[in-house]
Amino acid sequence: MSVHLLPYGERAVLVEVADPATLLGLSDVADRAAGVLETVPAARTLLVRFDPLITSAKAIGAALESHRTDLPAPPPGDPVELLVHYDGPDLTGVADEVGLSVEALVRQHTAGDYLVAFCGFAPGFAYLSGLDPALHVGRLAEPRTDVPAGSVGVAGEFTGVYPRSSPGGWRLLGRTDAPLWDTTREPAALLTPGTRVRFRPA
Numbered sequence: 353m354s355v356h357l358l359p360y361g362e363r364a365v366l367v368e369v370a371d372p373a374t375l376l377g378l379s380d381v382a383d384r385a386a387g388v389l390e391t392v393p394a395a396r397t398l399l400v401r402f403d404p405l406i407t408s409a410k411a412i413g414a415a416l417e418s419h420r421t422d423l424p425a426p427p428p429g430d431p432v433e434l435l436v437h438y439d440g441p442d443l444t445g446v447a448d449e450v451g452l453s454v455e456a457l458v459r460q461h462t463a464g465d466y467l468v469a470f471c472g473f474a475p476g477f478a479y480l481s482g483l484d485p486a487l488h489v490g491r492l493a494e495p496r497t498d499v500p501a502g503s504v505g506v507a508g509e510f511t512g513v514y515p516r517s518s519p520g521g522w523r524l525l526g527r528t529d530a531p532l533w534d535t536t537r538e539p540a541a542l543l544t545p546g547t548r549v550r551f552r553p554a
């Protein structure tokens with residue numbers, strides 16, 4: 353695994369990687385490096401904000417390279433289980449597209465052991481890695497203007513759950529009643545980077 357550093361002003365560097373599975377480990381390594389103020393993981397990039405009086409982009413890159421073969425494992429513990437009603441408007445269409453019955457599609461989706469790779473798009477929206485490649489499908493050609501809260505969808509290599517009603521173009525397989533975003537909770541997001549997730553039929 354190699355990392356590619358891109359300048360991002362005088363106080364940050366953008367780290368590009370080919371394998372998204374390594375990003376959480378790199379984020380953990382960067383968080384422990386001297387002078388690092390914040391890390392923001394995405395699909396294949398990691399933004400590292402740092403104090404230029406303490407460290408530099410070059411030093412951060414060297415730290416990441418030196419730990420590339422000793423990346424931390426995901427935190428131990430039981431995964432968050434989400435009960436899903438598999439009755440989404442795109443369920444049959446996705447099953448037809450990937451050549452599976454609806455029942456087989458549900459079995460494959462619930463068989464996955466998922467990991468929150470990063471969060472974005474909306475507060476509490478987690479991009480879950482670990483989706484079976486057989487279930488990789490594109491987004492809708494025209495996004496919906498209103499996706500109900502709790503909708504479980506797939507798009508590309510990720511699966512995820514809409515924490516609240518919003519526009520969106522993911523292919524919707526079902527819905528869950530789990531509170532994904534709750535400002536009275538700490539943290540407010542149920543699914544944070546590094547969290548393991550399993551789906552179960554409701």
